[in-house]
Amino acid sequence: MSARVLCIGGIDSSGGAGLLRDAATLTAMGLESCAAVTAVTAQSDKAVREVQLMPPALVASQIAAACEGPVDAVKIGMLGSAALVDAIARALPDRPVVLDPVLVSSSGRALLDEGGIAALLAHLVPRATLLTPNLPELDALAAALGCSPAQAIGRLQDSGCGAVLVKGGHDLTPQDATDRLYHRASPVAEFHAPRLDAALRGTGCQLASAIAGGLAQGLDMERAVSEAKRRLTARFRASCAATAPEATRGNMSRA
Ligand code: PLP
Numbered sequence: 009m010s011a012r013v014l015c016i017g018g019i020d021s022s023g024g025a026g027l028l029r030d031a032a033t034l035t036a037m038g039l040e041s042c043a044a045v046t047a048v049t050a051q052s053d054k055a056v057r058e059v060q061l062m063p064p065a066l067v068a069s070q071i072a073a074a075c076e077g078p079v080d081a082v083k084i085g086m087l088g089s090a091a092l093v094d095a096i097a098r099a100l101p102d103r104p105v106v107l108d109p110v111l112v113s114s115s116g117r118a119l120l121d122e123g124g125i126a127a128l129l130a131h132l133v134p135r136a137t138l139l140t141p142n143l144p145e146l147d148a149l150a151a152a153l154g155c156s157p158a159q160a161i162g163r164l165q166d167s168g169c170g171a172v173l174v175k176g177g178h179d180l181t182p183q184d185a186t187d188r189l190y191h192r193a194s195p196v197a198e199f200h201a202p203r204l205d206a207a208l209r210g211t212g213c214q215l216a217s218a219i220a221g222g223l224a225q226g227l228d229m230e231r232a233v234s235e236a237k238r239r240l241t242a243r244f245r246a247s248c249a250a251t252a253p254e255a256t257r258g259n260m261s262r263a
Contacts, residue, residue, distance in 0.1 A: 011224035012040040014074050014103075015217060016067070016096060017085030017110070018047035018059075018119070024209030025113075030083055030217035033239070037221045042077065044070035046096075047088045047119075053209055056117035061088040064095030071099040079103055080224035083217045084132065086110045090123035097131035104223040107136040107169075108216035109145050114209060125152045134168030138229065140216045143178040161190050171229055173219075175212070189233055197230050199237045206247035215240050 013034050020026035027043050034041040044067050050058040081104045087093050109128060110119050120128070129152060133139060141149060143157075150160035161172050171191040179186075180203075189197040218239050222232025 009078070010038055010040045011080040011221070011226075012042060012078050013217065013220045013224050014042050014044065014071070014079045014082045014101070015085070015220075016044045016046060016071065016082065016087075017213070018049055018088070019045055020210070021048075021050050022052050022209070024053055025213050026086060026210070029210035029213040030085065033214045033217045034221050036239070037218065037225075039221045039224060041217075042074040042079070044074060044096075046092050047086055049086075051113070051115070051117075053115070053207075055115050056113050056119075059088070059117070059119070061092060064091045067092060068095045068099040071096065071101075075101050081106065081220040083220035084108065084136075085213055085216065086119045087124060087128065087132075088119065089121045090127035093124055093127035093132055097135060100135055104137040104220070105132075105135055106138045106140065106216045106220040106223065107132055108140045108212050109149065110212065111145050111148055125149065129153065129164075129167070133164055137170040137223065138173060138219060139164060139169050139171070140173045140175060140212065140219070142175040142212060146174055165190065165192055173233060175215070177211070187233070187237065189230065191229060194230075197233075199234055201237055201241045201244075204241075204244040204248050206244045206251070208244060208247055211240060211243075214243065 015027055015030040018026045031041045046067055048060045079101050084107045112118055146157045150157040153160050153163050164172050174188045176186040184200045185203050187199045215236050218236030219232045222235050
């Protein structure tokens with residue numbers, strides 16, 4: 009039987025990001041997925057129009073029902089509120105967890121309320137096998153911890169998070185998009201990909217769910233990250249080929 013990943017996050021009505029992106033990613037890997045919906049959003053690629061958070065008890069109940077079947081790894085995306093973070097932390101199964109700290113949509117709408125970051129740091133980061141912040145998310149976590157982004161990587165690991173993958177897509181200085189995996193057991197691992205001009209949505213969702221899929225299949229962390237990055241780069245290339253034959257610089261993704 010295929011490995012099965014529990015995806016906890018929001019529905020993006022455009023299909024660009026969120027649970028639909030997670031499920032598409034896992035299906036393309038030949039894996040099964042199950043889901044707990046934290047929020048229903050009405051959004052296009054340009055704007056988030058409405059967000060309706062689900063009651064925390066309903067989310068906990070979805071997780072419990074999903075866990076009646078096998079769950080080999082968990083991927084967590086949009087959480088919405090501190091109350092949802094708390095409910096999810098209590099309901100989580102004891103499995104590898106990839107936590108994508110989704111704070112803001114690429115169209116600029118906050119996807120986690122004010123107390124949410126503190127709750128995330130207190131209750132979910134310690135349960136995460138891997139945390140996958142992009143650079144603005146790392147800055148926000150560091151601000152909440154009251155330290156620099158570089159110090160935050162160590163503080164997050166001190167709090168119990170197994171590893172931190174800092175995604176470099178927002179750093180437009182280097183030629184390529186470099187993600188760095190900070191893992192206490194080994195030296196920092198770098199994952200390079202060419203910087204391609206494709207305004208893709210849901211890149212952070214795809215990367216995190218593909219890593220969760222890799223862990224569910226029994227890959228080690230470095231292999232799971234490099235395979236996930238390879239899949240994401242393939243999607244960038246396909247998008248570039250479909251829209252403009254000549255790839256130029258300027259990766260517009262949030263990953
Ligand atoms: N909407 C939902 C429900 C999401 O889960 C996410 C990201 O995880 C987003 C929006 C943001 O995606 P993007 O950065 O592509 O706008």
